Amino acid sequence: MVQVNLQSNILGANELLARKNRHTFKDSRVLAVNLMSSPGSGKTTILERTIEKLGDKLNLGVIEGDLYTDQDARRIEKKGVRVVQINTEGTCHLDAGMVGKAYEALSASRLDLVFIENVGNLVCPAEFDLGEDFRVVVISITEGNDKVLKYPLIFREARVVLVNKIDLLDYTDFNLEQFENDLKQVNPSALTFMVSARTGMGIDKWSEFLLEEVRAKIS
Numbered sequence: 537m538v539q540v541n542l543q544s545n546i547l548g549a550n551e552l553l554a555r556k557n558r559h560t561f562k563d564s565r566v567l568a569v570n571l572m573s574s575p576g577s578g579k580t581t582i583l584e585r586t587i588e589k590l591g592d593k594l595n596l597g598v599i600e601g602d603l604y605t606d607q608d609a610r611r612i613e614k615k616g617v618r619v620v621q622i623n624t625e626g627t628c629h630l631d632a633g634m635v636g637k638a639y640e641a642l643s644a645s646r647l648d649l650v651f652i653e654n655v656g657n658l659v660c661p662a663e664f665d666l667g668e669d670f671r672v673v674v675i676s677i678t679e680g681n682d683k684v685l686k687y688p689l690i691f692r693e694a695r696v697v698l699v700n701k702i703d704l705l706d707y708t709d710f711n712l713e714q715f716e717n718d719l720k721q722v723n724p725s726a727l728t729f730m731v732s733a734r735t736g737m738g739i740d741k742w743s744e745f746l747l748e749e750v751r752a753k754i755s
Contacts, residue, residue: 550632551632553631553633556632556667557632557635557636557667561668566648566753567648567749567750567753568650568667569649569652569668569669569670569746570652570668570671571583571651572654572657572674572690573675576656577679579653579674579698580608580612580653581733582731584733585739586739586746587617590743591616594649594750595648596651597618597649597650598620598651598653599619599630599650599651599652600619600653601630601653602655603623603627604623605623609621618647620642622635628655628660629661629663630654630655632665632667635667648750648754652668658683659687659690661690662689662693669753670694670695670749672697672698674697675697678704681711681715684715684719695725696745697728698728699715700733701732701733701734702730703732703737729745
């Protein structure tokens, strides 16, 4: 009897396409950022605020992943950047093949920075390399303290963690010190930015970080 490990086969095929994407992004000299979070964390609003800060400095594009609707893509498009929508129709993550095809449709003009807004989920997206330069995880104050230790893989793979809705800290039982300790345990090298997409707090520092990363990529 031959037993086939389907999960290994899927991830292996994805890895080949991710390598292709990574070469494409490198050759195009575009910074690709995989933005991940649970539903409702505020990552689309963060993306809107980031575009507002960087839109006159960089050529931006967005690959928008959602299960079914294009609501977030239409929000982003109103900010004046090019958007390609991916509807996964129930699949809980984007994969490298989806992203490669979307980038082909997106890159008609020269881009400096491409955001890949992944499907809202703290499990599946962590397992699929998209060929991105680095991963960013958004966690909101209102989600509670347990997410880092409950979903360690997505935080372990992240270069940056954005702690959103920081303006609501005093109105929740979120323990910032405990969160920072948990993150150091899981990923001591992760960069952390405290932000509020609603008020704009911290968006300047986050945007400046991205600008420096783009300059490093094209230098």
